[in-house]
Amino acid sequence: MSLNIIVLAKQVPDTRNVGKDAMKADGTVNRAALPAIYNPEDLNALEQALRIKTKFEGTQVHVLTMGPVRAAEIIRESMYRGADGGYLLSGREFAGSDTLATSYALAAAIRKIGKVDLILCGRQAIDGDTAQVGPQVAEKLGLPQITYAEEILHISESEVTVKRRLEKGIETVKGPLPILITVNGSAAGCRPRHAKLTLKYKNAKTVSERQASSTDYTELFETHPYLDIPEWGASDIEHEPQWLGLAGSPTKVKQIESVVFTAKESKRLTPADNEIEDLIKELITNHTIG
Amino acid sequence: MSKDTNNNAENLTSISSKELGGNIFVYLEIEEGVVADVSLELLTKGRTLADKQQCKLEAVAIGYQLEKIGEQVFPYGVDTLYLADDERLSPYTTLPHTSVLVNLFKEEKPQIALMGATSVGRDLGPRVSSALFSGLTADCTALEIGTYEDKKEKKVYEDLLYQIRPAFGGNIVATIVNPDCRPQMATVREGVMKKEIRDKNYKGKTIRLDVSKYVDDADFVIGVIERHMEKSKINLKASPIIVAGGYGMGSAENFNMLFDLARVLGGEVGASRAAVDAGFSEHARQIGQTGTTVRPKLYIACGISGQIQHIAGMQESAMIIAINNDPQAPINAIADYVITGDVAEVVPKMIKFYRRNSK
Numbered sequence: 001m002s003l004n005i006i007v008l009a010k011q012v013p014d015t016r017n018v019g020k021d022a023m024k025a026d027g028t029v030n031r032a033a034l035p036a037i038y039n040p041e042d043l044n045a046l047e048q049a050l051r052i053k054t055k056f057e058g059t060q061v062h063v064l065t066m067g068p069v070r071a072a073e074i075i076r077e078s079m080y081r082g083a084d085g086g087y088l089l090s091g092r093e094f095a096g097s098d099t100l101a102t103s104y105a106l107a108a109a110i111r112k113i114g115k116v117d118l119i120l121c122g123r124q125a126i127d128g129d130t131a132q133v134g135p136q137v138a139e140k141l142g143l144p145q146i147t148y149a150e151e152i153l154h155i156s157e158s159e160v161t162v163k164r165r166l167e168k169g170i171e172t173v174k175g176p177l178p179i180l181i182t183v184n185g186s187a188a189g190c191r192p193r194h195a196k197l198t199l200k201y202k203n204a205k206t207v208s209e210r211q212a213s214s215t216d217y218t219e220l221f222e223t224h225p226y227l228d229i230p231e232w233g234a235s236d237i238e239h240e241p242q243w244l245g246l247a248g249s250p251t252k253v254k255q256i257e258s259v260v261f262t263a264k265e266s267k268r269l270t271p272a273d274n275e276i277e278d279l280i281k282e283l284i285t286n287h288t289i290g
Numbered sequence: 291m292s293k294d295t296n297n298n299a300e301n302l303t304s305i306s307s308k309e310l311g312g313n314i315f316v317y318l319e320i321e322e323g324v325v326a327d328v329s330l331e332l333l334t335k336g337r338t339l340a341d342k343q344q345c346k347l348e349a350v351a352i353g354y355q356l357e358k359i360g361e362q363v364f365p366y367g368v369d370t371l372y373l374a375d376d377e378r379l380s381p382y383t384t385l386p387h388t389s390v391l392v393n394l395f396k397e398e399k400p401q402i403a404l405m406g407a408t409s410v411g412r413d414l415g416p417r418v419s420s421a422l423f424s425g426l427t428a429d430c431t432a433l434e435i436g437t438y439e440d441k442k443e444k445k446v447y448e449d450l451l452y453q454i455r456p457a458f459g460g461n462i463v464a465t466i467v468n469p470d471c472r473p474q475m476a477t478v479r480e481g482v483m484k485k486e487i488r489d490k491n492y493k494g495k496t497i498r499l500d501v502s503k504y505v506d507d508a509d510f511v512i513g514v515i516e517r518h519m520e521k522s523k524i525n526l527k528a529s530p531i532i533v534a535g536g537y538g539m540g541s542a543e544n545f546n547m548l549f550d551l552a553r554v555l556g557g558e559v560g561a562s563r564a565a566v567d568a569g570f571s572e573h574a575r576q577i578g579q580t581g582t583t584v585r586p587k588l589y590i591a592c593g594i595s596g597q598i599q600h601i602a603g604m605q606e607s608a609m610i611i612a613i614n615n616d617p618q619a620p621i622n623a624i625a626d627y628v629i630t631g632d633v634a635e636v637v638p639k640m641i642k643f644y645r646r647n648s649k
């Protein structure tokens with residue numbers, strides 16, 4: 001048995017460790033101050049794909065990402081960990097996409113890739129925490145979906161059984177292939193880079209990256225065609241322009257503010273017995289407690 | 291529908307959502323015949339919005355054996371309740387619930403559709419929005435009605451839904467609008483909105499949908515093999531007193547003193563994410579942007595630094611006491627009482643002095 005698996009992965013600013021300089025004075029995000037990382041839950045999704053590949057020889061795992069030229073970094077990262085390759089969807093037509101326009105473009109790219117048995121996504125991306133793109137892609141492709149997967153318990157050419165982690169419990173469900181599955185952060189973490197693969201793929205590049213580099217890659221890529229990371233623009237996918245980018249995004253950002261909390265006049269106390277006892281008495285007297 | 295107004299030197303086209311009509315819909319999440327709190331909270335919000343927009347509040351229940359849903363939701367001011375009642379619609383699976391909503395929304399053309407930002411709502415919402423090509427904003431913390439000016443298109447949209455949500459890990463708050471697409475869809479987490487009965491005797495009408503006209507047999511491809519839903523015994527939202535512990539508690543053992551304090555005061559124990567991540571407490575107790583939102587009478591923050599994402603879930607507490615050994619901890623800025631000291635010293639003292647002074 002061999003399956004064709006696509007992992008949807010996104011390069012995101014690391015919002016988890018936001019320092020003081022992450023916000024500009026005007027309240028907008030200073031993206032330059034945040035390192036760009038592989039969206040954490042997309043790595044959980046990649047791991048599920050690689051596990052299937054390990055189990056069923058001939059299974060192909062490709063990563064699809066939409067983003068700036070630089071986002072090819074996470075495709076290479078995926079290859080270092082065991083993916084067979086990837087596709088970069090990039091271009092100014094995609095700029096300003098909200099989740100709906102993103103899913104429209106990703107769905108069109110998946111149609112172009114061709115026969116796909118399984119699409120794996122992260123549950124959500126940490127830049128927006130929306131968890132929308134996966135289900136929206138599934139809808140656009142007319143595929144069923146299973147969200148919040150913690151483990152793929154069983155998979156065959158026609159069927160998959162998945163354990164889902166929900167807010168208030170767990171559920172085991174079964175569905176037919178092809179299907180889209182979103183993977184939770186509580187699923188197994190991704191295997192580390194493999195030294196041999198890192199060596200093999202360190203020169204894997206998109207055409208934009210090759211053009212921007214001073215090295216001439218022509219010969220290397222002729223003898224090692226697997227190093228080519230296909231890069232597609234809007235003209236490479238079948239689409240209607242009104243559904244791409246800003247035009248295809250029904251949601252508009254009206255306003256952005258940085259968060260400030262109004263400071264209160266607070267009473268300062270020490271742990272001394274009398275101070276704590278006075279506080280407790282005060283709270284009892286004004287009926288806050290007791 | 292649109293009229294030209296001269297409210298600017300340039301001619302702006304003014305478009306009113308109110309005139310575009312459509313009602314406000316809330317998807318009801320149902321577990322074992324009981325409507326989830328988050329849905330009731332959204333009905334309360336939806337009622338306020340409907341009054342503002344002078345339209346109706348409508349609720350949709352999809353499931354099995356829904357006879358008792360009406361009595362649960364009408365008091366919240368529901369004008370129309372749609373029931374899609376069919377054995378195959380429970381437990382929830384994505385496709386049939388999507389089909390009911392998508393087809394119903396195509397008929398009814400709501401202006402606004404709200405659902406809980408729960409495991410179900412976040413599975414269903416994007417699916418519906420994708421099918422209808424309408425925008426969806428996840429995890430809103432506030433919903434308001436207001437005006438939006440599209441300077442490029444020279445259009446002014448009146449009475450739009452402001453979908454206000456934290457972004458970039460909670461460091462900014464963004465106001466999102468969907469000017470052109472309907473419905474304007476949003477999800478909201480449990481506890482963010484307040485739940486309030488409008489009128490015990492509020493009368494709305496019930497419409498039973500012919501389910502076979504809304505779903506396709508092919509929608510039933512996902513089979514639920516096993517389900518374990520835990521009814522949480524922890525009810526943070528309803529507790530008037532919350533004793534919350536953070537990473538500064540140091541260990542799960544030390545967390546026990548918070549349970550002691552909560553017990554004597556008659557409160558519940560909450561936790562910061564760092565405390566949950568460190569294994570000091572279970573996830574169900576997490577307070578903040580990605581946990582529960584609480585507004586108790588008294589919030590005692592023990593060993594919590596007070597990062598934005600935590601504060602987002604407790605800033606509306608009537609009184610806040612912060613216990614922290616760092617006099618500069620950010621939580622202190624929003625606290626009414628700041629006790630600078632070690633939690634291991636202060637918490638036992640609070641228990642002792644409470645016992646001594648209460649009858």
Ligand SMILES: Cc1cc2nc3c(=O)[nH]c(=O)nc-3n(C[C@H](O)[C@H](O)[C@H](O)COP(=O)(O)OP(=O)(O)OC[C@H]3O[C@@H](n4cnc5c(N)ncnc54)[C@H](O)[C@@H]3O)c2cc1C
Binds near residue numbers: 616
């Ligand atoms: C997208 C996103 C969502 C998030 N959602 C949430 C959320 O919902 N809820 C949440 O809480 N966090 C959330 N966080 C995490 C948040 O940013 C903080 O990391 C977290 O709140 C810190 O928890 P803490 O205050 O317990 O730990 P710390 O920041 O480590 O603070 C520990 C505090 O304890 C004090 N302390 C140490 N020892 C003692 C002692 N012996 N006595 C007294 N004081 C002591 C220290 O001075 C310090 O102030 C989120 C983060 C992101 C990026």
Ligand SMILES: Nc1ncnc2c1ncn2[C@@H]1O[C@H](COP(=O)(O)O)[C@@H](O)[C@H]1O
Binds near residue numbers: 009064121
């Ligand atoms: N630009 C993108 N390129 C590839 N995959 C994406 C992109 N945006 C979102 N995804 C996928 O969709 C998931 C959910 O993203 P989000 O809806 O932004 O929270 C992510 O974890 C990715 O798997």
